[in-house]
Amino acid sequence: MKIVRWLLVAAALSSLMAILAWLYVKTQAVNLDRRNEIVLHLRELKALDAQWNVDTLKSRMGINKNYDPITDPLVSLRAIEADLETETQTWLGNASLGTLDKLKKAFAEKTDLTDQFKSQNAILRNSLRYLPTGTESLKTMIGELESENATGSETLAFLKTQVSDMLTDVLKFNLIPDAGIAERLVQSLAVLEKLQPEYPAALAEPMTILLNHARVVIRQRSAEDELLKALAEVPTVAAIDNLGNEFEQGFQSALNESQQYRSYLFVYSILLLVLLAYAGWRLTRSYKLIAAINKDLKISNETLEQRVEERTAELSKALYSLQESEAHLIQAEKMASLGQMIAGVAHEINTPLAYVRSGFETVGQHLSELVSEVIAESEKLVKLVGLEKPPIAQLQAQYLKTRQLQQQFSENQVLEELDNLVKDGVHGVDQISELVVNLKNFSRLDRGKVVQFDLHEGLKSTLVIAKHLLKDKTVKQHFRNIPPVTCAPSQINQVFLNLISNAAQATPQQGGVIYLLTGMHPSGKVKIEVVDNGSGIPEDVLPRIFDPFFTTKEIGKGTGLGLSIVYKIIQEHGGTIEVDSKVGKGTKFTVLLPVDTELALAA
Amino acid sequence: MPKYPTMLAVVALGFCLAHSIGIRPAIAVELDEPIKPLPLEVKLDQKKVELGKRLFFDVRLSKDNTVSCASCHDFSRGGADPRPRSVGVRGQLGATNSPSVFNSGFNFRQTWNGKAVSLEDLIEVVLKNPKAFDTNWAEIIAKLQQDQALVHQVTSAYPDGLQGKNIKNALVAFQRSLVTPSRFDQYLRGDATAISDAEKQGYQKFKNYGCVACHQGINVGGNMFQRFGVMGDYFKARGNLTDADLGRYQVTKRDSDKHVFKVPSLRNVAMTAPYFHDGSAKTLEEAVDVMFKYQLGRTAPDEDKRLIVQFLASLTGELKGAE
Numbered sequence: 001m002k003i004v005r006w007l008l009v010a011a012a013l014s015s016l017m018a019i020l021a022w023l024y025v026k027t028q029a030v031n032l033d034r035r036n037e038i039v040l041h042l043r044e045l046k047a048l049d050a051q052w053n054v055d056t057l058k059s060r061m062g063i064n065k066n067y068d069p070i071t072d073p074l075v076s077l078r079a080i081e082a083d084l085e086t087e088t089q090t091w092l093g094n095a096s097l098g099t100l101d102k103l104k105k106a107f108a109e110k111t112d113l114t115d116q117f118k119s120q121n122a123i124l125r126n127s128l129r130y131l132p133t134g135t136e137s138l139k140t141m142i143g144e145l146e147s148e149n150a151t152g153s154e155t156l157a158f159l160k161t162q163v164s165d166m167l168t169d170v171l172k173f174n175l176i177p178d179a180g181i182a183e184r185l186v187q188s189l190a191v192l193e194k195l196q197p198e199y200p201a202a203l204a205e206p207m208t209i210l211l212n213h214a215r216v217v218i219r220q221r222s223a224e225d226e227l228l229k230a231l232a233e234v235p236t237v238a239a240i241d242n243l244g245n246e247f248e249q250g251f252q253s254a255l256n257e258s259q260q261y262r263s264y265l266f267v268y269s270i271l272l273l274v275l276l277a278y279a280g281w282r283l284t285r286s287y288k289l290i291a292a293i294n295k296d297l298k299i300s301n302e303t304l305e306q307r308v309e310e311r312t313a314e315l316s317k318a319l320y321s322l323q324e325s326e327a328h329l330i331q332a333e334k335m336a337s338l339g340q341m342i343a344g345v346a347h348e349i350n351t352p353l354a355y356v357r358s359g360f361e362t363v364g365q366h367l368s369e370l371v372s373e374v375i376a377e378s379e380k381l382v383k384l385v386g387l388e389k390p391p392i393a394q395l396q397a398q399y400l401k402t403r404q405l406q407q408q409f410s411e412n413q414v415l416e417e418l419d420n421l422v423k424d425g426v427h428g429v430d431q432i433s434e435l436v437v438n439l440k441n442f443s444r445l446d447r448g449k450v451v452q453f454d455l456h457e458g459l460k461s462t463l464v465i466a467k468h469l470l471k472d473k474t475v476k477q478h479f480r481n482i483p484p485v486t487c488a489p490s491q492i493n494q495v496f497l498n499l500i501s502n503a504a505q506a507t508p509q510q511g512g513v514i515y516l517l518t519g520m521h522p523s524g525k526v527k528i529e530v531v532d533n534g535s536g537i538p539e540d541v542l543p544r545i546f547d548p549f550f551t552t553k554e555i556g557k558g559t560g561l562g563l564s565i566v567y568k569i570i571q572e573h574g575g576t577i578e579v580d581s582k583v584g585k586g587t588k589f590t591v592l593l594p595v596d597t598e599l600a601l602a603a
Numbered sequence: 604m605p606k607y608p609t610m611l612a613v614v615a616l617g618f619c620l621a622h623s624i625g626i627r628p629a630i631a632v633e634l635d636e637p638i639k640p641l642p643l644e645v646k647l648d649q650k651k652v653e654l655g656k657r658l659f660f661d662v663r664l665s666k667d668n669t670v671s672c673a674s675c676h677d678f679s680r681g682g683a684d685p686r687p688r689s690v691g692v693r694g695q696l697g698a699t700n701s702p703s704v705f706n707s708g709f710n711f712r713q714t715w716n717g718k719a720v721s722l723e724d725l726i727e728v729v730l731k732n733p734k735a736f737d738t739n740w741a742e743i744i745a746k747l748q749q750d751q752a753l754v755h756q757v758t759s760a761y762p763d764g765l766q767g768k769n770i771k772n773a774l775v776a777f778q779r780s781l782v783t784p785s786r787f788d789q790y791l792r793g794d795a796t797a798i799s800d801a802e803k804q805g806y807q808k809f810k811n812y813g814c815v816a817c818h819q820g821i822n823v824g825g826n827m828f829q830r831f832g833v834m835g836d837y838f839k840a841r842g843n844l845t846d847a848d849l850g851r852y853q854v855t856k857r858d859s860d861k862h863v864f865k866v867p868s869l870r871n872v873a874m875t876a877p878y879f880h881d882g883s884a885k886t887l888e889e890a891v892d893v894m895f896k897y898q899l900g901r902t903a904p905d906e907d908k909r910l911i912v913q914f915l916a917s918l919t920g921e922l923k924g925a926e
Contacts, residue, residue: 212834
């Protein structure tokens with residue numbers, strides 16, 4: 001989603017920029033550099049054209065000694081024309097190629113005329129160069145003939161004059177190609193030709209050559225004038241100007257267009273600026289927000305550690321107090337158990353103690369009276385016997401009295417009764433002693449550590465301890481052969497006591513039956529079952545009975561920790577405890593303990 | 604008279620002074636003559652020139668791989684064809700004698716009738732002429748494409764690789780490099796001893812008789828057209844009129860252009876026999892005779908013609924750069 005959003009933003013931005021760029025390009029449609037270049041090209045062409053004209057005239061006048069100056073422009077001309085063609089197509093479209101074609105055509109014509117001019121000018125100059133020398137050598141020849149031969153000297157003299165006149169006229173005609181001179185020249189040439197048969201044979205060839213060249217001059221000079229006239233009429237300048245005008249118009253319209261786009265660009269730029277300002281405002285706001293958050297973050301970062309420390313301290317304090325209260329509670333439970341136990345134990349001790357006491361009281365009362373009388377009478381007798389002259393009467397009386405007492409003693413079976421009383425007292429003491437042993441066994445205060453323990457012994461001790469709870473209840477024991485279990489006996493006994501006392505509490509006053517069953521579970525663990533036929537545990541309570549502080553008893557009567565501690569102890573021994581109960585039918589607790597709990601615990 | 608020694612001293616002093624501060628007067632001053640010297644150097648891309656040279660001798664430019672540019676432009680014969688008429692593909696006889704390729708860059712148009720306005724044009728003309736190379740660029744490119752070394756060379760000179768326009772450009776570059784400055788050029792640049800007295804006299808005759816009216820400029824010709832037979836009918840005298848004899852008429856179809864030809868350059872003319880578009884003059888002397896008769900329309904003593912021929916030999920130059 002984020003990528004899509006970014007792409008959208010990027011697309012929007014690029015299209016905005018593209019529009020800007022497009023408008024900008026549109027305003028730049030008129031590239032002034034290129035426009036100047038075209039203008040420069042046209043000026044160059046004009047200059048070339050003008051120089052070409054000048055050079056043509058210079059060649060005509062014989063100032064230029066060769067035709068390179070009127071030939072060289074061709075190379076530049078071709079280059080400029082090629083450039084102009086590209087520019088025309090770029091700037092004005094194919095429609096204006098016609099104007100360019102006119103220009104090219106004009107220059108092609110000029111080129112062609114110049115080529116013709118060169119050809120004819122070369123011929124003219126050749127003849128003009130020859131004519132004076134040719135005339136001179138002809139006149140020399142005529143002179144020689146005159147001196148050799150007197151005959152026909154008139155003709156020769158006439159010829160000489162005619163040739164001289166012709167040369168003058170040719171040179172004149174070359175300077176000013178006047179129609180009058182031309183006419184005269186043609187006439188004199190015709191006369192000279194007509195006279196030819198009358199000349200000496202030796203003059204025939206030089207005369208023909210001379211007349212030929214004279215004719216060439218007349219012909220070429222007229223042609224040259226026509227060529228120059230045609231050259232002057234080639235509309236090169238007009239063509240250049242036309243093309244220049246079209247370029248200028250094209251530029252002007254492009255300029256107008258770009259002016260229009262410039263105003264669009266202006267408006268668009270203002271819009272963009274507004275947009276930008278808005279974005280900037282948004283950005284500043286966001287930035288401020290971020291800065292504020294950052295600041296808070298920084299502050300909280302700085303205090304975080306401190307706060308963590310505080311919280312940790314608080315937590316460890318809470319944990320400590322929790323542990324403490326848990327220990328208190330456990331202690332309270334222990335004290336409660338102990339109270340129960342002590343009550344039972346006190347009751348158990350009280351009974352034998354009562355008859356031991358009554359026995360001793362009886363013995364004390366009877367023995368002190370009888371024995372002290374017997375002893376007193378016996379002492380009197382002994383005293384009488386001991387005298388040198390014993391009063392026999394007295395002795396006899398005393399004897400009889402003592403004898404009577406003795407008989408009374410045996411007749412009353414005092415000694416037997418005493419014996420019985422002592423025996424009873426010993427029995428009571430024995431009973432108390434047995435109880436103390438069991439108590440010792442149960443608590444195992446001396447053996448808190450893990451030992452091998454006979455569970456049956458533990459169960460039996462527990463039953464003794466809990467005897468007071470089990471009055472009027474039937475306890476049925478089904479003990480199978482089980483190995484000693486490595487465990488903490490006091491804890492296991494606590495479990496047994498808890499389970500048995502729960503069972504005792506659950507069963508009714510009359511007809512309550514508690515089964516204690518032991519045996520081996522198929523898993524190899526030792527199984528202990530405590531079953532009662534009591535009220536059972538409701539289903540909604542059942543899942544919670546192992547929870548700490550859960551109790552169904554009245555407030556103050558139970559801690560609610562009993563079964564949770566049971567659970568904990570069994571768990572610590574690597575065993576399990578399960579409960580199965582039906583309301584009105586009874587409850588069964590099944591404890592499974594591994595034989596070697598240490599191993600199980602280690603595992 | 605005492606004025607002169609004083610002036611001489613002043614001039615000498617000035618000269619020394621100017622010389623000592625670095626102003627050295629140009630001792631050799633270029634002569635103001637109708638003929639102009641060749642430039643001292645022609646600036647060209649040497650890579651392109653090298654490539655052009657290779658292509659100039661490459662027969663693959665012709666359809667049947669039998670002729671190259673060099674076939675008709677023999678470098679040992681002044682860059683021209685010693686045969687009266689050149690031979691193209693399939694042994695076909697061409698219409699004219701091939702003019703020299705040397706200094707052809709200074710001609711205002713190419714070919715005898717001026718059909719090609721540039722060297723580039725000339726290549727196209729020769730290439731497509733069925734009697735010359737009779738081919739086209741596609742064919743040539745297909746053939747040259749096989750030559751990896753050549754393709755590599757083309758690419759190193761032209762980034763856009765093997766293309767007709769590049770081959771053409773390279774050939775033109777090579778042709779422009781074929782400049783042959785001669786002893787006469789040195790003379791024109793002011794070295795009066797570069798040519799002999801006889802050659803100087805010959806040059807004088809060359810000017811006086813009017814040869815120079817057409818054979819002038821930097822290329823001693825090559826910058827104009829002229830009718831062959833100004834002062835007499837050359838073709839009538841020769842007979843066997845061919846299409847090629849029509850000259851510029853072939854291009855313009857204008858009657859006045861019949862028998863009009865490009866005035867050929869006379870540089871290296873002593874090396875380029877036979878002469879004229881039809882190769883009819885086997886020797887330079889013969890050619891000079893024909894010129895006197897039909898172009899100048901006059902006669903001259905043999906001695907003068909001999910001097911002119913001697914002068915013409917001084918136009919033989921040395922090929923600079925590429926050989």
